[in-house]
Amino acid sequence: MANKAVxxxxxxxxxxxxxxxxxxxxxxxxxxxxQDGKVVFRLRIPGDPPSLDPIHSVDLVSQxxxxxxxxxxxRLDPETGSVVPCLAAAWETADSGxxxxxxxxxxxxxxxxxxxxxxxVRYSFERLxxxxxxxxxxxxLLPLRGAQAFRDGRAGAVEGIGTAGDSLVVLRLEKPFAxxxxxxxxxxxxxxxxxxxxxxxxxxFGEHPVGSGPFRFVEWRHDSxxxxxxxxxxxxxxxxxxxxxxxxxVVVPNVxxxxxxxxAGELDLLDQLPPxxxxxSRKRLADQLHIWPGLSVRYLGxxxxxxxxxxxxxxxxxxxxxxxKRAICEVLGEGVDVVSTGAVPPGLAGHNGELEGYPYDPAxxxxxxxxxxxPGGRGLGEVTLLYNNDPADRRVCEFIQACLSEIGVxxxxxxxxxxxxxxxxxxxxxxxxxxxxxxxxxxxxxxxxTLFSSENWGDAGNYTRFADRAxxxxxxxxxxxxxQARRAALYREVESIVSDESPWIxxxxPxxxxxLKPYWRGAAFPAVGIWAFPLAGVWLDRGRQAx
Numbered sequence: 001m002a003n004k005a006v007x008x009x010x011x012x013x014x015x016x017x018x019x020x021x022x023x024x025x026x027x028x029x030x031x032x033x034x035q036d037g038k039v040v041f042r043l044r045i046p047g048d049p050p051s052l053d054p055i056h057s058v059d060l061v062s063q064x065x066x067x068x069x070x071x072x073x074x075r076l077d078p079e080t081g082s083v084v085p086c087l088a089a090a091w092e093t094a095d096s097g098x099x100x101x102x103x104x105x106x107x108x109x110x111x112x113x114x115x116x117x118x119x120x121v122r123y124s125f126e127r128l129x130x131x132x133x134x135x136x137x138x139x140x141l142l143p144l145r146g147a148q149a150f151r152d153g154r155a156g157a158v159e160g161i162g163t164a165g166d167s168l169v170v171l172r173l174e175k176p177f178a179x180x181x182x183x184x185x186x187x188x189x190x191x192x193x194x195x196x197x198x199x200x201x202x203x204x205f206g207e208h209p210v211g212s213g214p215f216r217f218v219e220w221r222h223d224s225x226x227x228x229x230x231x232x233x234x235x236x237x238x239x240x241x242x243x244x245x246x247x248x249x250v251v252v253p254n255v256x257x258x259x260x261x262x263x264a265g266e267l268d269l270l271d272q273l274p275p276x277x278x279x280x281s282r283k284r285l286a287d288q289l290h291i292w293p294g295l296s297v298r299y300l301g302x303x304x305x306x307x308x309x310x311x312x313x314x315x316x317x318x319x320x321x322x323x324x325k326r327a328i329c330e331v332l333g334e335g336v337d338v339v340s341t342g343a344v345p346p347g348l349a350g351h352n353g354e355l356e357g358y359p360y361d362p363a364x365x366x367x368x369x370x371x372x373x374x375p376g377g378r379g380l381g382e383v384t385l386l387y388n389n390d391p392a393d394r395r396v397c398e399f400i401q402a403c404l405s406e407i408g409v410x411x412x413x414x415x416x417x418x419x420x421x422x423x424x425x426x427x428x429x430x431x432x433x434x435x436x437x438x439x440x441x442x443x444x445x446x447x448x449x450t451l452f453s454s455e456n457w458g459d460a461g462n463y464t465r466f467a468d469r470a471x472x473x474x475x476x477x478x479x480x481x482x483x484q485a486r487r488a489a490l491y492r493e494v495e496s497i498v499s500d501e502s503p504w505i506x507x508x509x510p511x512x513x514x515x516l517k518p519y520w521r522g523a524a525f526p527a528v529g530i531w532a533f534p535l536a537g538v539w540l541d542r543g544r545q546a547x
Contacts, residue, residue: 038245053206055135070190070211118163214536295439318368320358336511350444350491377408
C-alpha cells in the first residue's frame, strides 16, 4: 500500500466521492412498460448524437443508436468477440488472405421494404471512401485494392470491390491485411440504401436514417430522446419471447441524475455509475449490477520530443515505480479496474501476460531518479501534468501528484476542457498528459500500431511521439501475417519493447459497469462497450417483473 502521507490522501479522495443515499432497493416505477401492447426498453445516452449516419457515427453515443439501425456484412458476437455472419450468410478467404468472398442473405430487407443486394455494398463502401461524403473512418476500407486511387480521384470506382449478381460480393486487398475482416464489423462499414441517402426531400440522411438492422427509426426529439421500433421483417436473429418492441434512448447528461432515474424505474439500463456507487450497488443492487472487462487502457503519456523525458528512459521508469497503480484501481476505481503492464487489454490476443510492469516501489523510484540525473528530484524542476476537466480524472491525477511528491518530484496539475486538451496533446504541447484509448475493434493492432507506430505521431494516436524501429517493423509484419498465433507472438514482443522503453506511466485497464433491471433476460455485455448492447436479444420476464 502507499506510504502514510499518500495513503491518507487516497482515503480523503475516496471520501470525497459523491454518495447518493439509497433508502430502499425498490423503485417507484415499473420497468418493461407496455405501450399500446408493446414492450418498451428505456436506456440512457449522455447526450444528443451528432449524427445517425453510420459513416459519421464515430462517437459512442451515435454508435449506440446506429448499431441497432444498421447492419454490416459481419459483426462481433457480443459474448465471444469473434466475427460472425450478419448481412453475409457466409464468407471465405482465398489467395493467402488477399481475397474475401461474401455470400449475402437473400431474406434481408431495408426498412423501406427493398431487399439488400450486392450493389448496396459497393455503394456503401465507396460512399465511406469518397472524400465528398466526409466519412469519418475511411481507413476501415483503405486496404482494398484501388481504394486510395478512388479517394484521390484517380479512379471512378474501387477496383477491389466486385459483385456477381445480387448475392455475391468479392473484396480484394492490395496486400494481406490481417485485421481487415474485424474492421468490417465496425458501424462505419454498415450497408445503406442509396435511394434513401440521396432522397431529394430529405436534406440529411443522418437525421432520418434507414437501415436493415433489428430496429427502424421512428422519432428523434433532439436533446430529449430517440425512439426506435422493432423491424418486423428482420430475419437474422430469432425474436425472443416478449422481446423489445420499442427502444427508447433517453438523453440524460448527468450520470447522478440518470442513476436516480434508474432507481425510480424510469430506465431499464444504466450505462455507467456515478463515482462511489459501485460498492453500494454491490450491496443493494447485486442482481442488477454487471461488471465485465473492456477494451481500453488508461495511462500518463510522456512527451518524448521534449525535456526532461526525451532520451531519459531511467527517469520515465522512476516515475512508473513511484505510482501506486493498485491503490488507484482498488480505491478510486472501486475494484473494477485492472492494473496494466502494457497497452493491450488482458484477454485480447497479443496481450503479454508475462510482463511484470512497474509495481509500486518508491525505493526503486528514488534510485532510478538519482541515476537519471535528478537525485531527490533536484534539478528536475516542476513537471506539468495536463488532464481534461473531469472530476474522476482529477482525483487520479491528484493521487499521482502525491505519489511523485514522495520521491521529490514536484508536479503541477493543469486541466483543460476536452477540445482544448485534445488539441494540446495532439500538438505535442504537454510534458506529461493523461491518456486513454478505447479500442475500435478487438485486435492488438488497434492498440499497438495506433499508439506506438512512428507513422501515427500526433492526431493518429501516438501522442507521446514514441519511435522505435523494431516496434515499427514488428507492427508492419504483424499486419501481413494471417496465422493468428504468430501474430499474437509478434504483438507480445512489441509489448515487451514498449514496456522496457516506458513511453507511458502504465496505469490500468478500466472495467465496465452497468445496471440492468432484473426482469430482463438474454442480455450480453460486449467487451467493445455498453454502446454495443444487443437490444434485439433481450426479453421481458413478466413473472420476475411482477415480483
